[in-house]
Amino acid sequence: MATIAMKFGGTSVADIERIRHVATLVKREVERGNQVAVVVSAMAGETNKLVAWTNEAAHGGNNLAIPDQREYDVVVAAGEQITAGLLAITLNAMGVKARSWLGWQVPINTSAVHGSARIEGVPATDMKRAIENGEVAVVAGFQGVAPGTRISTLGRGGSDTSAVAVAAGIGAARCDIYTDVDGVYTTDPRIVPKARRLEKIAYEEMLEMASLGAKVLQTRSVEIAMLHRVPTRVLSTFTPDVGGTLLCDEEDIVEKKPVTGIAYSRDEAKITLHKVPDRPGVSAAIFGPLADAGVNVDMIVQNVSEDGETTDLTFTCTRGELTRALAAIETHAKDIQYRAVTHTADVAKVSIIGIGMRAHPGVAQLMFRTLADKGINIEVISTSEIKVSVLIAEEYVELAVRALHSAYELDAA
Amino acid sequence: MATIAMKFGGTSVADIERIRHVATLVKREVERGNQVAVVVSAMAGETNKLVAWTNEAAHGGNNLAIPDQREYDVVVAAGEQITAGLLAITLNAMGVKARSWLGWQVPINTSAVHGSARIEGVPATDMKRAIENGEVAVVAGFQGVAPGTRISTLGRGGSDTSAVAVAAGIGAARCDIYTDVDGVYTTDPRIVPKARRLEKIAYEEMLEMASLGAKVLQTRSVEIAMLHRVPTRVLSTFTPDVGGTLLCDEEDIVEKKPVTGIAYSRDEAKITLHKVPDRPGVSAAIFGPLADAGVNVDMIVQNVSEDGETTDLTFTCTRGELTRALAAIETHAKDIQYRAVTHTADVAKVSIIGIGMRAHPGVAQLMFRTLADKGINIEVISTSEIKVSVLIAEEYVELAVRALHSAYELDAA
Numbered sequence: 001m002a003t004i005a006m007k008f009g010g011t012s013v014a015d016i017e018r019i020r021h022v023a024t025l026v027k028r029e030v031e032r033g034n035q036v037a038v039v040v041s042a043m044a045g046e047t048n049k050l051v052a053w054t055n056e057a058a059h060g061g062n063n064l065a066i067p068d069q070r071e072y073d074v075v076v077a078a079g080e081q082i083t084a085g086l087l088a089i090t091l092n093a094m095g096v097k098a099r100s101w102l103g104w105q106v107p108i109n110t111s112a113v114h115g116s117a118r119i120e121g122v123p124a125t126d127m128k129r130a131i132e133n134g135e136v137a138v139v140a141g142f143q144g145v146a147p148g149t150r151i152s153t154l155g156r157g158g159s160d161t162s163a164v165a166v167a168a169g170i171g172a173a174r175c176d177i178y179t180d181v182d183g184v185y186t187t188d189p190r191i192v193p194k195a196r197r198l199e200k201i202a203y204e205e206m207l208e209m210a211s212l213g214a215k216v217l218q219t220r221s222v223e224i225a226m227l228h229r230v231p232t233r234v235l236s237t238f239t240p241d242v243g244g245t246l247l248c249d250e251e252d253i254v255e256k257k258p259v260t261g262i263a264y265s266r267d268e269a270k271i272t273l274h275k276v277p278d279r280p281g282v283s284a285a286i287f288g289p290l291a292d293a294g295v296n297v298d299m300i301v302q303n304v305s306e307d308g309e310t311t312d313l314t315f316t317c318t319r320g321e322l323t324r325a326l327a328a329i330e331t332h333a334k335d336i337q338y339r340a341v342t343h344t345a346d347v348a349k350v351s352i353i354g355i356g357m358r359a360h361p362g363v364a365q366l367m368f369r370t371l372a373d374k375g376i377n378i379e380v381i382s383t384s385e386i387k388v389s390v391l392i393a394e395e396y397v398e399l400a401v402r403a404l405h406s407a408y409e410l411d412a413a
Numbered sequence: 414m415a416t417i418a419m420k421f422g423g424t425s426v427a428d429i430e431r432i433r434h435v436a437t438l439v440k441r442e443v444e445r446g447n448q449v450a451v452v453v454s455a456m457a458g459e460t461n462k463l464v465a466w467t468n469e470a471a472h473g474g475n476n477l478a479i480p481d482q483r484e485y486d487v488v489v490a491a492g493e494q495i496t497a498g499l500l501a502i503t504l505n506a507m508g509v510k511a512r513s514w515l516g517w518q519v520p521i522n523t524s525a526v527h528g529s530a531r532i533e534g535v536p537a538t539d540m541k542r543a544i545e546n547g548e549v550a551v552v553a554g555f556q557g558v559a560p561g562t563r564i565s566t567l568g569r570g571g572s573d574t575s576a577v578a579v580a581a582g583i584g585a586a587r588c589d590i591y592t593d594v595d596g597v598y599t600t601d602p603r604i605v606p607k608a609r610r611l612e613k614i615a616y617e618e619m620l621e622m623a624s625l626g627a628k629v630l631q632t633r634s635v636e637i638a639m640l641h642r643v644p645t646r647v648l649s650t651f652t653p654d655v656g657g658t659l660l661c662d663e664e665d666i667v668e669k670k671p672v673t674g675i676a677y678s679r680d681e682a683k684i685t686l687h688k689v690p691d692r693p694g695v696s697a698a699i700f701g702p703l704a705d706a707g708v709n710v711d712m713i714v715q716n717v718s719e720d721g722e723t724t725d726l727t728f729t730c731t732r733g734e735l736t737r738a739l740a741a742i743e744t745h746a747k748d749i750q751y752r753a754v755t756h757t758a759d760v761a762k763v764s765i766i767g768i769g770m771r772a773h774p775g776v777a778q779l780m781f782r783t784l785a786d787k788g789i790n791i792e793v794i795s796t797s798e799i800k801v802s803v804l805i806a807e808e809y810v811e812l813a814v815r816a817l818h819s820a821y822e823l824d825a826a
Contacts, residue, residue, distance in 0.1 A: 016466060016469040016470050019470060020470075020473060050495065053429060053495070053499055054498070054499065054502055056429040057429050057432060057433075057499045057500075057502040057503045057506065058502050058503075058505075058506045059506070060433060060503065060506050060507065065506055067502040067505075067506070068501060068502050068505040068506075070512065071498045071499075071501040071502045071505065071512070071513055072498070072502065073498075074494060074497065074498035074501070074513050074515070075494070075495050075498035075499055075502070077494075078491040078492075078494045078495045078498075079491075081487060081488070081490075081491045081494070082463065082466070082488050082491045084487065085467070085484045085485070085486075085487035085488035085491075086466055086467065086470045086484075086488055087470075088481065088484040088487070089467055089470040089471050089480040089481050089484045089485065089488070090470045090471075090473065092471075092480075092481040092484065093470065093471045093472070093473050093478055093480070093481075094473065099483065099484070100484055100487050102487070102564075104517070105562060149518060151515075
C-alpha cells in the first residue's frame with residue numbers, strides 16, 4: 001500500500017463521460033490498496049470562457065484594460081472547483097468514498113502574486129488524515145490561497161505544479177501526471193517522427209527541457225518535484241498501461257547518453273544595440289531599465305570591440321516582451337548612448353540537454369558542426385553544465401532539430 | 414450616508430452587459446455617499462447547467478441516483494462565485510473600489526443541511542471594516558460555509574436570504590432586492606390585470622404571502638428581515654426609479670385595509686382517509702409516519718363522526734410529496750385502520766392575507782360568500798390571525814382570485 005497523487009488535465013476531464021473514465025482510473029488505484037489524492041484541471045474550454053468573461057467585464061469600451069487580478073483569480077478558480085466537485089460526485093456514485101478539497105481548504109498556500117502565484121507550502125494536515133482514513137481527496141488544481149485568505153491561481157498549466165506540491169505535502173510515494181501524450185520524448189514527435197519516448201529522465205534534465213520549450217510539464221512543477229524528490233510519472237489518460245516516463249534522480253538512470261533530449265522554442269525575439277560605449281557600467285544602463293519594465297532577458301552576447309571604444313550588444317527575450325523592451329531602451333537612449341537599435345522576431349532557440357554532457361567533452365562541438373554542415377548560422381550561444389542553446393533563424397528550426405536528433409543518436413531504430 | 418445592501422438575481426446578471434448595468438446602479442449608490450454590500454446570484458442558466466452536470470455525474474447508468482449533497486454544493490456554488498468576481502472586476506474597471514466575498518470568506522455560517530442549508534449567523538467583521546473603508550463588498554449569494562469549513566448552499570432562491578442576512582450582519586439601513594418585477598402586487602397580475610402594486614407591506618403579511626404562493630421573495634428571507642427588522646425594498650433592475658414595495662413594521666403602515674393581498678398555490682394535493690376509527694391516538698398513527706417520510710402536511714380537516722365510531726380525515730401536501738405520502742399510509746395501514754384512501758392533485762389553495770383582519774370581524778365571511786356566489790365549493794379551510802386559506806378545485810383558481818380581488822376592493826381604479 002502506498003500513498004499516491006494523480007493529476008488529470010483539462011482534456012482528460014472535458015465532459016462527464018471523460019470524468020467517469022478518470023474515476024475508473026482512480027478506483028483502480030484504490031482497489032490496488034493505494035491511498036489517493038487526485039488533482040484536476042478545469043474542463044477543457046471552461047477556463048477560456050471564464051477568462052474571456054473577465055476581459056469583457058474589464059474592458060467596458062477600453063480594450064487595453066486588464067481585469068483586477070485578484071478578482072480574475074476568483075472567477076477563473078471556479079473552473080477547477082466545478083471539476084473537483086463533479087469527480088467527487090462520480091467517485092461517490094461508484095462507491096468510492098471521496099471529497100473535494102479547494103485550494104483554501106487544503107490549504108495550498110501561495111504568494112500574493114495573483115494570476116501567477118507561487119506555491120509556498122501545502123500543510124495538508126486534515127486532508128492527509130482523510131486520505132489515511134481511506135477517503136480519496138479530489139483537489140482543485142491551479143488554485144491556492146494567498147495571504148488574507150484571498151483565492152489565488154498559479155497561471156496556465158499550474159495544475160501540474162499543484163499535483164507535485166500536493167504529492168510532496170502528503171508525502172506521496174509518487175505523483176502520476178496523466179496527460180494526452182504517453183510520456184516525455186527525446187524531442188517533439190511532430191517535428192521528428194523518429195523521436196523516442198524516454199523511460200526515465202533526471203529531474204535536472206526535465207527542468208531544462210521544460211524551461212527550454214518542451215511543453216509536457218510546467219517548469220515550476222519539475223522544480224518542486226526535484227526539490228522534494230517526488231518520483232513523478234508522465235503517462236497517457238487514454239492508454240495508461242502503455243509507456244510513461246519517470247522523472248527520477250540522476251543515480252537511478254543507468255545508461256547516460258551525452259544528450260537526452262532536444263528542445264526548441266519559437267517564442268524568441270532578438271534585439272541588437274549598435275555601437276554602445278565599450279566601458280564599465282554600460283550593461284547596467286541597459287539591463288536595469290529592462291528589468292524594471294518586466295522584461296526577462298535570456299541570452300546575451302557582446303561582440304569584441306573593433307575600435308576599442310564601442311561594441312555591439314545583442315540579447316533575446318520572448319516575443320510578447322519585445323514591444324516593452326524596445327520602449328524601455330528608447331526611453332533610456334540618453335543613458336545607454338547607442339548609435340542604432342535593430343530587432344527581429346524571426347528567430348528560434350534550439351537546445352540540447354543531457355546530464356551525460358558533464359562527463360563527455362566535445363558535446364557542444366558536435367552541435368556546432370552539425371548545424372554548420374546544414375548551412376545554419378548560429379547567432380547567439382548560451383551554455384550551462386547540462387545544456388547548450390543556440391539562437392538561429394526560425395525557418396531552420398525543423399531542419400536543426402532533426403539533424404541534431406540524428407547526430408546525437410537519439411533516433412528510434 | 415447610510416450602509417445599504419443591494420441584491421440582484423440571475424436575470425439581472427445574465428451576461429456581461431447586464432452586469433455592467435448592475436454596476437452602474439451600485440456606482441450610483443456609492444456616489445450618493447452610501448456604503449454598499451451587493452449580493453449576486455449566478456448568471457441565468459449557469460445554475461441549471463451545473464445542476465445538470467451533477468446529475469449526469471451521479472447517474473452513471475442509474476437515473477435515480479442523486480449526487481452527493483456536499484459535492485453538489487461545491488459545484489453549484491461556483492455559479493455565484495463567478496458572478497461575484499465579474500461584478501467586482503466591472504466595478505473596479507469603472508473606478509469603484511470593490512472586492513468579492515465568498516460565503517466562507519464573509520463568513521455566512523450555515524447549518525450542515527447541504528443543498529438547503531439555513532443561515533445561522535453572519536459575523537462579517539472584516540467585510541464590515543472593508544465597507545466602512547469605502548470598498549464595495551460584492552457577496553456571492555446562495556452560498557455559505559457549513560461546520561467543518563465545507564461549502565453549503567441555501568437552496569433555490571437562496572440569494573434573497575443571503576441579501577437580507579448580510580444586511581442584518583452589517584447593520585444596513587435597508588436591503589434593496591432588485592428583481593424582474595417592480596414590487597409586490599395585491600395578487601398575481603398575470604391572473605388579475607387590475608392588481609395593484611403595494612407601496613408598503615408588513616413583514617408578517619409578506620411572510621404569509623410568500624409561504625402561501627407569492628413568488629416575489631423567498632420565505633426565509635422575509636423571516637430574517639422580520640426577525641432583524643431590516644427594511645427591505647423590492648424593486649425592478651430595469652426601472653429602478655419607478656415604484657417598488659417596502660417591507661416594514663406594521664406600525665409604519667397608515668391605511669390598513671382588511672385584506673392586503675391574495676395568494677394562490679397550485680402545488681397542492683389532497684388525500685382522504687375514509688372511515689378511520691374516531692378515537693384518541695388515530696391522528697398520531699397517521700401523521701407520525703407521514704412526518705417520518707418527510708411529508709409536510711399543510712391543511713387538515715376531520716369530519717364530525719356520523720356513526721360515533723368512524724370518521725373521514727382529509728389533509729393536503731405538495732404534489733411532489735403525494736407519492737411518498739400514499740406509500741407511508743399504505744405501509745402503516747394496519748395501525749391506522751382506514752376503510753379506503755382517495756387522493757387528487759386537481760386542487761389549489763387560495764388565500765386572503767391582511768393584518769387589518771384582526772380588527773375587522775366578518776372578513777372570512779365575505780370570502781366564503783364571494784366563492785359561493787361563483788358556485789365554487791370549498792373543500793378545506795385553514796385560518797390564522799392574518800390569513801384565511803381555502804382549498805378548491807384547481808379549475809376555479811383564476812375565477813376565485815379575481816372575484817376575491819374585487820370583493821376586497823383591491824382592484825386598481
